[in-house]
Structures are given as structure tokens and as C-alpha cells.
Amino acid sequence: MVDVEQIYNDYKEHADFLTVYVREAHPADEWQMKSNVKDDVCYAQPKSLEQRVAIARDFTTRFKYPLPFGIDDMSNLADAAYSAWPERLYIIDETGRIAYRGGMGPFNYKPAEVRDWLASRYGVVKHETAPAPASAQPTTAPAAAAEPKK
Amino acid sequence: MKRFFKWAACALAVLAVAAFVMLSFMAGSPKDVYGMVRYALPHIHRGNLKVGSDAPDVRLVALDGENRFHIRERTGARPLVIVFGSFT
Numbered sequence: 001m002v003d004v005e006q007i008y009n010d011y012k013e014h015a016d017f018l019t020v021y022v023r024e025a026h027p028a029d030e031w032q033m034k035s036n037v038k039d040d041v042c043y044a045q046p047k048s049l050e051q052r053v054a055i056a057r058d059f060t061t062r063f064k065y066p067l068p069f070g071i072d073d074m075s076n077l078a079d080a081a082y083s084a085w086p087e088r089l090y091i092i093d094e095t096g097r098i099a100y101r102g103g104m105g106p107f108n109y110k111p112a113e114v115r116d117w118l119a120s121r122y123g124v125v126k127h128e129t130a131p132a133p134a135s136a137q138p139t140t141a142p143a144a145a146a147e148p149k150k
Numbered sequence: 151m152k153r154f155f156k157w158a159a160c161a162l163a164v165l166a167v168a169a170f171v172m173l174s175f176m177a178g179s180p181k182d183v184y185g186m187v188r189y190a191l192p193h194i195h196r197g198n199l200k201v202g203s204d205a206p207d208v209r210l211v212a213l214d215g216e217n218r219f220h221i222r223e224r225t226g227a228r229p230l231v232i233v234f235g236s237f238t
Contacts, residue, residue: 004233015229018221020210023193026238031185034178036238043238053215059237060213067233070210070219078221081206083197084234086190092205092230096222099229101199114231121229 003111004089008067010125011118015091019067021056022079025086049074089114 008017026033027045036042046052049071056071072078079085087105091114092098100117102110119125173183199206207222224230 007231011231015231016224016227017231017233018224019233019235020221022234022236024236024238025190026185031182031189032238033182041238049211050215053211053213055237056213068224069213070221071213071215073209073211078208078210078234079193081197081208082199082232082234083195085193085236087233087235089234090205090232092221092225092232094226094229096205096225098199098201098203098205101201104194104196105235118229118231 004114005066007111007115007118010115010127011122014122014125015118017067019065019069020072020078020082020084021052021059021069022072022084022086023052023076024055046074091117 004019024030024043024045026036028036028042029044032042043055043058044051046055052071052074056069059065060069070078072084082088082090083104087109089100089102089109089111090098091100100114102108102113170180170183173186174180205221205225207220209218209220211218221230221232
């Protein structure tokens with residue numbers, strides 16, 4: 001996410017940004033990775049919107065995530081419409097059409113391609129000030145509704 | 151003929167084991183292969199969106215858990231970069 005935050009900081013004067021939180025990729029009750037345990041990112045797959053919202057809030061709080069944020073509801077319509085899971089990048093142009101469609105993450109998730117698209121329009125922008133480093137420790141206790149577990 | 155099937159079954163078994171070992175190596179562990187097949191494959195879909203397609207409009211939930219807004223409300227004035235993802 002650091003790459004995306006840097007792109008946001010560099011190009012937010014030219015483009016709008018939106019993060020859309022979709023169903024978990026590696027929840028504790030499904031395909032949990034060792035890295036989730038190492039990074040203390042252990043959540044069960046949300047069964048309700050309240051749980052999904054609680055995890056989204058944990059994420060934005062813990063990483064002081066600056067991008068505008070929306071959450072796919074439990075019908076997963078955004079995921080279905082954009083083939084979003086587990087992660088994917090898009091750019092929609094001013095006419096409402098897809099201008100860039102990234103590949104499926106994690107292997108084809110390439111923020112550099114978004115940066116290139118923006119640079120081709122607005123020139124290379126690279127602000128000196130990097131976004132605040134992501135904290136390794138939660139700043140708040142995980143919300144009870146999220147039922148985090150290891 | 152019976153012998154052919156016997157050899158074919160052996161070859162398939164060897165291929166299956168080789169594929170499992172290779173996937174275990176790529177994914178990290180045998181448990182990850184299970185996770186990939188059980189939880190990832192059912193959710194992977196390429197979809198039909200292409201550059202030039204109309205961007206689908208979807209209603210999203212705001213971080214407060216109460217308000218709703220549409221992706222279309224955020225488009226029009228400037229390009230909109232959308233980052234889809236989750237915490238884990």
C-alpha cells in the first residue's frame with residue numbers, strides 16, 4: 001500500500017482516488033499466510049457488514065491510511081463487477097470509461113503502471129515528502145465485532 | 151490394454167505428485183496449496199471489463215458503516231484511481 005499512498009500524495013492534485021475494501025484474501029479461518037501472523041493481521045472472514053466495517057476501520061487507523069475509502073457490502077457486488085479480489089487497480093477516465101485495468105494481484109498488481117498512466121497525462125510528479133511509515137503495531141485494540149483470532 | 155491403463159494411471163499419479171510438489175514450492179507449503187485450491191480458485195475471475203468499457207457503478211458503504219455512496223459520484227471531473235484490496 002505504500003506505493004499507492006505515494007502515488008496518491010504525488011497526484012491527488014490531478015486525480016481522485018478511492019480504495020474499495022473487498023472480501024478478505026487471507027482470513028484466519030480460510031487461507032491464512034504465515035505473513036499474516038508475523039504482521040499481526042489475523043481476522044476471520046467477516047460474516048456481517050459490521051464485521052467488515054470494523055476490519056476496514058482497523059486498517060485505516062493502524063496504517064493512518066490517507067486515501068478516500070469505500071467498503072463493498074456483503075453482496076460483494078463491487079468485487080463481482082470489477083473482478084477485484086484479491087486486489088486490482090483501475091483508472092476510470094472523465095467520461096466514465098475504464099482507462100486502465102490492472103492485472104490480478106498479488107503477482108500482477110502493479111502500482112507503477114498507474115503512476116506511468118498519471119505521469120503520461122500530468123508529467124512526472126515525485127514529492128520529496130514520503131507518506132508516514134506504516135506502523136507495525138495496532139494503534140487500537142481490534143474491534144470486537146471483527147472477531148480477530150490467530 | 152489392461153497394461154496400458156496401468157501405465158497411464160501410474161503416469162497420472164506421478165504427474166499429480168509432481169504438480170503438488172511444484173505448487174507447494176511455489177505457494178510456500180502444502181497447506182498453501184490446499185488454501186489456494188479451496189479458497190482462492192473459486193473467487194478468481196477475470197471478468198469482461200476492458201480499457202474503453204463503461205465503468206460499472208456500484209453502491210459502497212462509507213467507513214462510518216452507515217452512509218452509502220456510488221462509485222459514479224466520484225467520477226466525471228477528474229480521472230478516478232480505484233484500489234481494490236483487503237487487510238489480509
